[in-house]
Amino acid sequence: MTNIRKVAELAGVSVATVSRALKSPDIVSPATREKVLKAVDQAGYKPNLMAVQFRSQRTYNLVVLVPTIANTFFARVISGIQEAAQERGYGVLLCNTLGDEAMETQYASLVTTRQADGVIQLRAFNPFSDNAFPAAAALPMINACEVLDDAPCPTVKLDNRAAAREVTEHLIALGHRRIGMIKGPRRSPLTRDRQLGYQDALSAAGIALDERLLCPGDFTPLAGYQAAETLIALTERPTAIFCESDEMAIGAMSRIKEAGLRVPDDISVAGFDDIAFASYTDPPLTTIAQPAEAFGREAVAMLIDVLEGQKVDNLVMPYTLLTRASTAPCRP
Amino acid sequence: MTNIRKVAELAGVSVATVSRALKSPDIVSPATREKVLKAVDQAGYKPNLMAVQFRSQRTYNLVVLVPTIANTFFARVISGIQEAAQERGYGVLLCNTLGDEAMETQYASLVTTRQADGVIQLRAFNPFSDNAFPAAAALPMINACEVLDDAPCPTVKLDNRAAAREVTEHLIALGHRRIGMIKGPRRSPLTRDRQLGYQDALSAAGIALDERLLCPGDFTPLAGYQAAETLIALTERPTAIFCESDEMAIGAMSRIKEAGLRVPDDISVAGFDDIAFASYTDPPLTTIAQPAEAFGREAVAMLIDVLEGQKVDNLVMPYTLLTRASTAPCRP
């Protein structure tokens, strides 16, 4: 394989000169530069980036820990990450963790073994919390989307509590008073915040919290389907359901219709995320739009700032309530 | 940072012995091994894998070129790739190409610059076709899912022609004779094969091909929505529509209902891929199930075989027609 020494030989200069001609063209004479470039061309020389990286101790790779790539919201976040990383000359090492903490820890350790420069964690878990890592060293990481309360690093998130409150207020404004909620995984701070927002709206409207209206889920259509089954089986069934993800909302609508009920006539349904399918469901889904790609882009920008030693502040992203046909006035 | 020399010093042995104690424990004496392991532990030593990779000229990274990660079918394929790669000790460098050939070429060149060992291309394009690459060298690559006719590498694909024929035969068996088709991008061999299968079924049933029933699309819900608009505006509108992807089928169903028509009563709809939402649409979608994760796993296995110098054969994956409620007998 052609290396820098072959090129140097071909051009009749030293390897240092070749390196300089390519990296800092301004400090070699035009004539030499010309010679070197010709030799590079002739030899079909491409620098062995592994050697470059090894020398500089930078890989220009970022590890991304994603709970599940099958969720279209995360797919969009990853799109944003990938785009921004590419622009800045970084590669993206993807890890679909499925919430497996051992796997997250293992991938995060790519940073300590120098196969990656930093980590973007999209789940509320500190992959460096394992004993294997030196507690002292703050390893380069950004926690985005689903954020730890005591994250050991900068974070990018949504004001989930405010967003959930806004959806719930929308349903209350439509006259609903029995509002079910299909939640995310129990231990997630994201789920807790959204439930708090839901409760904020209820208590502001003077509606008592009914625990039976709260169903756990895991963000999949199946979970939404099953939770809806529970909710419509209640003796006093809800007239509206707020789902913590569009995927669950789609599952819930499917079950509601299967029971012979209509959306929104019998039950209004609201989701969260505004995935691509949200405007193509029947009826189109009322939901909270999150700037998914921007989440990814910002996380990359912040991580690179961290890697470059700059000070980085936490970021809160904006959201929008999109009112579509799946929510309508309550008909008693 | 602690390196192998520090460990050697601490253990009172040479660096070579440390290296051997870790890599081939059987060729050092038990006593020495013990000493070395203790020193490793004490120093908190982790090998710098960048150095290892540099030395061995293997990165244990695979580049994956995916047309769009936002498509849930590809998200599943990537899951499979990631899982298999992880098991075999490889990382996955993801590139969401959006069909941009320059980007694909750029990422593929990571192989020539030794930042990755091989490429899995999920689109019908040879990223090494650029002049920048030496034509002679067959670079390690697998072409999966959407496969080139003259792929310069092993391939994993579906028998798209047979699958499309089976869907179309299913519709014909239900009595449909005017069957619309919402296709993929014009130049894709995958689209061509599926159209051929569609035509095979038609001609076997003695139905003449009507060009007006063929609409191009790009696999997104929006494309399906728009194509359906065109189809239902025809003076003699189709009684069934075969979509080349579930995402388009979902868009199409949305437009059909918007027009006040019912699925399947007025128009049957069939998709392709069996994405997670396919069973939660209203009505649930008849479709072709593809083993998406298996595609990914097989591609990884094949690529690693290639990297290890083994001979690799092309692979054809199985499919299944899933008959759901979106297709029903034709009512004239």
Add this chain to the structure above:
DNA sequence: AAAAGCAATGTAACCGGTTACATTAAGGTT
């Protein structure tokens, strides 16, 4: 007992770049 064989370990070259430092040559100053 000398020779041969072998296990365990050490020495140092090596991978392919980058870069601190040394050297050379050319131009400018007094």
Add this chain to the structure above:
DNA sequence: AACCTTAATGTAACCGGTTACATTGCTTTT
């Protein structure tokens, strides 16, 4: 003309592992 400055280039150390080859010391063979 001697001295200084600066630009251009060369030399070689360096990053952190791996491994071919050399060395040492012990055991076995004849």
